Amino acid sequence: MFQKFTTVLIIGAALATAACNTVRGAARDxxxxxxxxxxxxxxxxC
Known part of the structure; x- marks a missing residue:
């Protein structure tokens, strides 16, 4: 159970980090x- 929770937590953190970088890139554009x-x-x- 703990291993599944840890895996979900790591995947969620990776997705949040990727989304944050995407938003920053869009803001720069x-x-x-x-x-x-x-x-x-x-x-x-220009």
Whole structure:
């Protein structure tokens, strides 16, 4: 029983870590697009 619980706990932690990295990557992409758009509006380049 303890081994199954430990396995589920480790898999859950791995999935949570992967999801967190995905959200961070998406946030960087959105931030990059926002910066590019702001630069283009102000006459600059991306």
């Amino acid at each position: 959105v931030n990059s697009v926002a910066n590019c758009t702001e630069n283009a509006i102000n006459g600059g380049q």
